[in-house]
Structures are given as structure tokens and as C-alpha cells.
Amino acid sequence: MKVLVVDAGGRGNAIAHAFSRSERVRKVYVAPGNAGSEFFPKCGHVSEVPSIRAIDEIVRFAKKSDVDLVYIGPEEPLSLGLVDRLEEEGIPAVGPKQEATILEASKCWCKDFLRKIGVPIPEYRNFDDPEEAKEFVREWYESGRGNVVVKADGLAAGKGVFVCDSLDEAIFAIDEIMVRKRFGKAGDRIVIEERLYGVEVAFTAISDGKTVKPFGHAKDYKRAFDPNDIEGMREFYIGFMRKFITKAEAERMFKEGKLINPNTGGMGAVSPHPKVSEEIEAKIMETVVEPVIKKFREIEGKTFKGVLYPVIMLVEEEGEVIPKVLEINVRDCDPGAEAKLPRLETDMAEIAWAVINGELDSIDIRFSPDYCVAVCAVSGALRGREGLKPGYPSDHYTSQPIEGIEEAMKEAVIYANGIAKPNGYVTTGGRVLTVVGRGKTLEEARERAYSAISKINFPGMRYRKTIGLPDIPD
Numbered sequence: 001m002k003v004l005v006v007d008a009g010g011r012g013n014a015i016a017h018a019f020s021r022s023e024r025v026r027k028v029y030v031a032p033g034n035a036g037s038e039f040f041p042k043c044g045h046v047s048e049v050p051s052i053r054a055i056d057e058i059v060r061f062a063k064k065s066d067v068d069l070v071y072i073g074p075e076e077p078l079s080l081g082l083v084d085r086l087e088e089e090g091i092p093a094v095g096p097k098q099e100a101t102i103l104e105a106s107k108c109w110c111k112d113f114l115r116k117i118g119v120p121i122p123e124y125r126n127f128d129d130p131e132e133a134k135e136f137v138r139e140w141y142e143s144g145r146g147n148v149v150v151k152a153d154g155l156a157a158g159k160g161v162f163v164c165d166s167l168d169e170a171i172f173a174i175d176e177i178m179v180r181k182r183f184g185k186a187g188d189r190i191v192i193e194e195r196l197y198g199v200e201v202a203f204t205a206i207s208d209g210k211t212v213k214p215f216g217h218a219k220d221y222k223r224a225f226d227p228n229d230i231e232g233m234r235e236f237y238i239g240f241m242r243k244f245i246t247k248a249e250a251e252r253m254f255k256e257g258k259l260i261n262p263n264t265g266g267m268g269a270v271s272p273h274p275k276v277s278e279e280i281e282a283k284i285m286e287t288v289v290e291p292v293i294k295k296f297r298e299i300e301g302k303t304f305k306g307v308l309y310p311v312i313m314l315v316e317e318e319g320e321v322i323p324k325v326l327e328i329n330v331r332d333c334d335p336g337a338e339a340k341l342p343r344l345e346t347d348m349a350e351i352a353w354a355v356i357n358g359e360l361d362s363i364d365i366r367f368s369p370d371y372c373v374a375v376c377a378v379s380g381a382l383r384g385r386e387g388l389k390p391g392y393p394s395d396h397y398t399s400q401p402i403e404g405i406e407e408a409m410k411e412a413v414i415y416a417n418g419i420a421k422p423n424g425y426v427t428t429g430g431r432v433l434t435v436v437g438r439g440k441t442l443e444e445a446r447e448r449a450y451s452a453i454s455k456i457n458f459p460g461m462r463y464r465k466t467i468g469l470p471d472i473p474d
Contacts, residue, residue: 007073010415011334036416124193130178147195154186158265165257199314202336208360218271218336235381239390268467271339339374380462392430412452
């Protein structure tokens with residue numbers, strides 16, 4: 001069969017790689033994909049599809065190429081109704097229909113829904129007025145209730161979340177989202193919620209609308225810098241705020257919690273999550289995943305088919321571990337998928353067809369007990385013709401030459417997030433490459449990932465050094 005994977009980055013290449021391992025699959029197209037889509041047998045990118053938002057071109061290519069099924073990676077084409085369009089043309093697709101993407105497309109709506117159905121969540125408030133939001137956080141901090149998290153309501157490519165350590169950071173986050181409109185209309189409304197402390201889990205499940213089963217989990221690392229990387233945070237601050245600070249000033253700001261360590265779409269991941277037992281997995285399914293799928297159908301009249309990705313915080317209350325939902329996503333995690341999918345032992349094509357045909361109850365989804373550690377190489381701070389750019393997740397330079405990919409491939413699996421190959425490989429985005437080491441133990445997988453990434457180099461390259469170490473914050 002021929003498969004079309006819709007994605008532009010590392011997650012899409014990981015999905016394509018999983019399909020390529022199936023004996024039932026003879027060709028995997030990745031639309032638009034990137035130069036890294038060629039890394040795996042049977043796989044190639046589709047240059048005639050300009051972006052994941054080019055719905056007409058994606059449908060046209062699927063028809064012209066006579067693909068047997070389409071698997072959609074990112075949330076944006078799902079929210080634009082790609083599955084609806086494909087099904088209208090008689091093309092089977094894996095992913096939720098447009099109406100079901102509300103679970104991710106509006107964090108405000110989703111929080112209200114989760115509260116209504118009794119799924120455990122942090123305390124929260126929704127706002128559409130920045131001054132009311134600022135007054136709320138002032139009162140929150142004055143009352144000594146801890147820290148908050150500020151989130152853009154709409155889709156912001158994983159960057160619309162500000163995990164705050166102070167009132168100043170909360171005010172800054174509200175201004176970034178609602179006043180300076182860093183994420184456009186996605187920031188017309190915001191959610192402000194209590195910051196929970198515990199074990200965060202990138203948990204995924206897959207549903208055919210009737211049956212829902214676990215689909216792997218990962219520990220995801222969102223912060224741009226390692227917890228003690230003061231110099232990295234200093235460079236980012238200078239480039240982002242356009243204000244020079246000395247090393248001594250940076251150290252003082254770090255101690256006061258005022259040095260920026262921004263959230264990103266992901267700097268790395270470990271799978272399986274070291275803290276998630278079979279008992280915890282069953283509890284997440286029972287208290288979160290199954291109620292969401294069931295009540296979404298019964299109360300809202302909407303059927304969810306595809307990958308459901310709730311971000312979970314495991315919080316201990318009165319001696320019991322409670323899975324609380326931070327947010328819901330309607331697609332696979334990224335870079336969690338890059339750490340998870342190399343471990344998938346069940347045929348990806350069989351899973352996809354089971355979802356499409358409503359036969360998921362007949363499939364046994366299995367993952368290897370091996371560990372995978374995924375480390376993202378990103379475009380960091382770099383000075384060029386346009387001055388100093390702070391790097392991912394903010395402004396960054398592209399078209400930087402990359403060396404060492406072939407050498408690194410001898411030790412690890414590499415999924416390309418943002419590269420092109422006009423002659424040699426060059427960078428095209430903020431996240432550039434995800435390097436995945438695999439081993440029988442977490443330590444072995446981590447050693448292979450970092451050995452491989454040390455072979456890669458490009459101007460401004462940055463990566464976290466603590467992915468997979470125990471007790472390191474996400």
C-alpha cells in the first residue's frame with residue numbers, strides 16, 4: 001500500500017519511519033516533509049505541497065498518487081478540516097474531524113469541558129481582557145497561593161504556554177499573549193491556572209471512536225535551557241529583550257527568578273516515561289482518557305478518532321497519586337513521538353486501518369521495553385547581518401550549513417525537524433534535528449544519543465545536556 005503522512009517536521013518523519021517498517025507498505029510520502037524524509041527506506045518528501053496548511057494541494061496529491069490512507073501529524077491541518085475533506089473524496093484518513101479538534105483548538109473551552117465531566121484539572125480562570133487577567137494574578141500572588149501558568153487559548157505551535165516563577169513573569173506573559181499579540185488571534189483569550197508540581201507525563205492514546213487504547217508515553221522536556229545554564233539564558237535574554245546584561249547581572253536575575261527560560265515546543269524526550277508504571281497508565285486511562293472519549297460523544301455529540309494526547313501532571317494528594325490534566329492535544333506529541341515510535345513493535349499500518357475501520361478492539365498495541373532518548377538540536381543565539389538573534393523558540397537564523405549528519409547516523413536514529421539540501425544540508429527552522437539513542441537501559445540510550453549529537457555541528461547549534469538525567473525538571 002501507499003501511505004501519505006502529512007507533517008513538516010521530526011514527528012512526521014518518525015511516523016513515516018514507523019510505516020516504512022511495515023511489510024504491507026511499499027511507499028511513504030511525507031507532505032511537505034523535509035530533506036530528512038529521505039533518511040528512511042520507502043520514504044520521500046512531497047515538494048509540490050508547500051505547507052501543512054495547503055489543504056487543497058494535499059487532497060489533490062493524495063488523489064493523484066492514489067494513496068491508500070493518509071495519516072495527519074500536526075494539529076493545524078486537522079483544525080482546518082483536512083480529515084473532512086479527505087473523507088469527502090473517499091480517501092481514508094487517521095485523525096479527528098474538524099469539529100473534534102476543539103479539544104486542542106481552544107484551551108478555554110477544553111478546561112470548561114474537563115471540569116464539567118469531572119476530569120481532575122488544576123484550578124483555573126479564563127480571560128478575554130488583559131487588565132482583568134493582570135488584576136487576577138496580582139491578587140493571586142498577594143495571597144501567597146503559589147505560581148501560575150499562562151496559556152494562549154488557541155493554537156500556538158506549542159509555544160503559547162508561560163510557566164511562571166513570579167508575578168513579573170505572569171504580567172510579562174499576559175502582555176506577550178494578549179497585548180503584543182505574539183501568537184496572533186490565538187491570544188485573544190487566555191487561561192490562567194495554578195502551577196502544579198509533580199511528575200509531568202506526555203501520555204498518548206489512540207481511538208477508533210468506540211475503543212481507546214494506550215499508545216505509549218514519554219517524559220517531555222519543554223524548557224529551552226538546562227536549569228543551571230545561566231549563560232545560555234543570558235544570551236537569550238539579551239537577544240530577546242534587546243538589552244545587554246553582564247554575567248553578574250544574569251546571576252542575580254537568575255537567583256531572583258527573573259532570567260527567562262522559555263517554554264518551547266520541546267527540547268527532547270525519554271520513552272517510556274521512567275515514572276509511569278502499568279498501574280499509573282491504567283489510572284490515567286480510567287480517570288482521564290476514557291471519560292474524555294465517552295463524554296465527548298455523549299454530551300457534545302462528537303466522535304473522536306485518532307491520537308489523543310493529554311498532558312498529565314501526577315500530583316500526590318493525601319498519599320494518593322492523582323493524574324491532573326494540564327491540556328489536551330488531538331495529535332501525537334512532539335518530540336515525544338520521536339522517542340516513542342522507534343519502540344513500536346505493532347505494525348503501524350495495521351493500527352491505522354484498525355482506527356479507520358473501527359476495529360481497534362482487535363489490535364494488540366505493543367512497544368519494546370527498550371528506552372529511547374531523543375535530544376533536539378536547535379538554532380540558538382547567533383549574531384549575523386540582522387544583529388543578534390536569541391534563537392529558538394524566538395527569532396533565529398536559518399540556512400546555516402550542517403555537518404556530521406551521516407556520521408551521527410551510524411550511532412543513532414535521526415529525525416529532521418527543519419532541514420533542506422540545496423547542495424549540502426542546511427537549517428530551515430528553530431528545531432533542526434532530533435537525535436534518538438536506543439538502549440536496554442536509560443543510561444545506555446542516553447549515552448548513544450549524546451555521542452551521536454556530538455558529531456553534528458552548525459553555526460549557533462544548541463541542545464540541552466540533561467535530557468534523561470534523573471530528577472531534572474521538564
